[in-house]
Amino acid sequence: MKQRIFLILTAALLSLVSCSSSDNDNDEPVVPTELSITSVKVGADGNNPNGDGSGVVNFTITATNADYFRALINNEALDITGNTFSYTFTQGGTNDYEILVAAYNSAGNTSITYPITVYVETELNLIWQDEFDTNGSPNASNWGYNIGTGDNGWGNNESQYYTDRLDNAIVEDGVLKLVAKKEDFQGAEYTSARLITSGKFEFTYGRVDVRAKLPAGGGVWPAIWMLGANFGTVGWPACGEIDMMEYVGNNPGQISSALHTPSSSGATINHHVTSISNETTEFHLYSAVWTEDSITFMLDDVEYYTYNPSVKNDDTWPFYNNQFLILNIAMGGNLGGTIDPNFDVSTMEVDYVRVYQ
CATH class of the missing domain: 2.60.120.200 (Jelly Rolls)
Structure with a gap:
């Protein structure tokens, strides 16, 4: 029961900090660069590549010159403390998602999308x-x-x-x-x-x-x-x-x-x-x-x-x-x-x- 969910970053998420102009002085900060995200699905192995059914995924975000990060998952905006966070997916079955992450500093922000497939076991009686x-x-x-x-x-x-x-x-x-x-x-x-x-x-x-x-x-x-x-x-x-x-x-x-x-x-x-x-x-x-x-x-x-x-x-x-x-x-x-x-x-x-x- 796969379902492709295409997520877009809301205006509020990206408008909190404006990007710096192109004519900044050299000593002024520039927007974050080299933004990337990695994930570890709890319980994933060769037989269960999409996780053990718990839906728990641990994420790590890195970027150059980033002061903080935000993520948008399932239309839920998340403020990230540090550069790691966990998220629990709840939709039953094996589903595809696109996560939007953004890195911020005083000069502005940059963002990327990250595709992921997660399996959630649905308890049946x-x-x-x-x-x-x-x-x-x-x-x-x-x-x-x-x-x-x-x-x-x-x-x-x-x-x-x-x-x-x-x-x-x-x-x-x-x-x-x-x-x-x-x-x-x-x-x-x-x-x-x-x-x-x-x-x-x-x-x-x-x-x-x-x-x-x-x-x-x-x-x-x-x-x-x-x-x-x-x-x-x-x-x-x-x-x-x-x-x-x-x-x-x-x-x-x-x-x-x-x-x-x-x-x-x-x-x-x-x-x-x-x-x-x-x-x-x-x-x-x-x-x-x-x-x-x-x-x-x-x-x-x-x-x-x-x-x-x-x-x-x-x-x-x-x-x-x-x-x-x-x-x-x-x-x-x-x-x-x-x-x-x-x-x-x-x-x-x-x-x-x-x-x-």
Whole structure:
């Protein structure tokens, strides 16, 4: 979540002392020269070049013929005692700043800008989790089911029938297994599961982490996503949809994230694809950070897409109400595409789901 902040020195800062004129006598002082600033970020090392997350940076200013110094950081003017000072940055994440420093004497002043990148760790509290450490059915206190087909009004021309059977959703050996399989069931050719936290856990703003290994096969369409809890009253897309991760078995090596709103639904423009490797053989961490201003998606803690519309209204930003979590595997449909005729069974394994605020 990088943000470039361009700082300018206020008129008051530079006007306190006027620069000397060019026709001063030789014995009169001249404005400070050779102004420089260095910094030491607390806790910085090869693994943490931008600091240890405390946001504390120690600065040293030097100049020739300087009587005193001032600095402007984050629009905050600082009078410097001596030539060293410390400053604590507080904006969470890794951010770029430009610091303006000025050296003064009776003849006037000189100034320079100094760029710096600082990391600030944002403390998060775990408010909800499922570690899937009890074998059997998924925890009924955490998860419910959507059952049936797209005829219920929430499908996308998919071919599966969602069930609540252990055949399609089971906790085993510390992971949740969602199983899509080819079988004749209730008039459908495939079965799968769609787990939801609707009515059990709903929240506004926070970070969601889901560690999962994805299913393989032409036609599989697994998803980790969220839907507005007011879906039943305002409908879709007015409720807002946050697609943390969607994967198409017909397009291995990539995942996508998207936002659906009244101004961007269906074939959404608020959409980003990123590369991934070993997605069906290894676990990866899929994350979303949802704040009042933006929604950022991450793969293995690396940011790859942020949605932050310049104008926020009900059409572009319905994301100020509770959302609930959804885990599912669809088969075929608008995004899943053609199902491999040789497809038999495939599983999405979920190690954990954690929500922080």
